[in-house]
Amino acid sequence: MNTVFEDNTTRRRGxxxxxxxxxxxxxMLARRAALPAEEHRLLSAQIVAHLTANFSPxxxxxxxxxxxxxxxxxIRAALTHWCDLDVKAVLPVVVAPRAPLRFxxxxxxxxxxxDLHGIPTSGAGDWLTPEVLLLPLxxxxxxxxxxxxxxxxxxxxxxxxxxxxxxIGIGFEINRVDNxxxxxxxxxxxxxxxxxxxxxxxxxxxx
Numbered sequence: 001m002n003t004v005f006e007d008n009t010t011r012r013r014g015x016x017x018x019x020x021x022x023x024x025x026x027x028m029l030a031r032r033a034a035l036p037a038e039e040h041r042l043l044s045a046q047i048v049a050h051l052t053a054n055f056s057p058x059x060x061x062x063x064x065x066x067x068x069x070x071x072x073x074x075i076r077a078a079l080t081h082w083c084d085l086d087v088k089a090v091l092p093v094v095v096a097p098r099a100p101l102r103f104x105x106x107x108x109x110x111x112x113x114x115d116l117h118g119i120p121t122s123g124a125g126d127w128l129t130p131e132v133l134l135l136p137l138x139x140x141x142x143x144x145x146x147x148x149x150x151x152x153x154x155x156x157x158x159x160x161x162x163x164x165x166x167x168i169g170i171g172f173e174i175n176r177v178d179n180x181x182x183x184x185x186x187x188x189x190x191x192x193x194x195x196x197x198x199x200x201x202x203x204x205x206x207x
Contacts, residue, residue: 026140073170
């Protein structure tokens with residue numbers, strides 16, 4: 001499948017930047033939704049293999065991830081593996097519209113609930129601050145910028161977290177584009193993992 005999406009220089013006359021990004025998001029979500037279930041499972045397993053082979057959180061590290069929705073890569077096997085090694089996994093919780101996210105501890109035994117947007121998250125557990133964030137990529141480019149769902153939750157959250165967590169983008173190659181035309185508030189990923197491998201964008205990863 002051709003993964004090139006027209007960039008800002010070729011968008012239709014009169015189309016705003018936000019309209020272009022909205023169209024890009026719709027196209028990328030459609031590509032992911034079209035993945036057959038078995039292919040999605042195999043690609044997710046390849047991503048997990050690259051992630052666990054190239055990144056080892058220290059015992060006690062707090063690692064945030066997102067429950068897979070809308071055909072996002074399913075990397076829960078990596079978190080289960082790390083939990084067995086005393087890593088603390090956390091899931092984001094939307095506590096209020098347009099507010100930074102909070103993060104609650106998760107293990108495979110944690111009871112689940114849905115947040116304000118109906119996304120599964122931890123229903124119990126301690127509130128923790130992540131040192132590492134594994135972020136799904138609706139679209140991404142070689143510079144390490146990602147396109148989310150447009151709500152701005154992770155942008156607002158990253159703007160508030162100190163120190164800044166290591167950000168690892170998780171996505172499929174079908175969602176790679178030449179340039180997402182990032183805006184000033186967009187945060188660059190430190191690493192990107194797809195079924196093709198693990199790419200460190202900001203030097204050696206040492207956790």
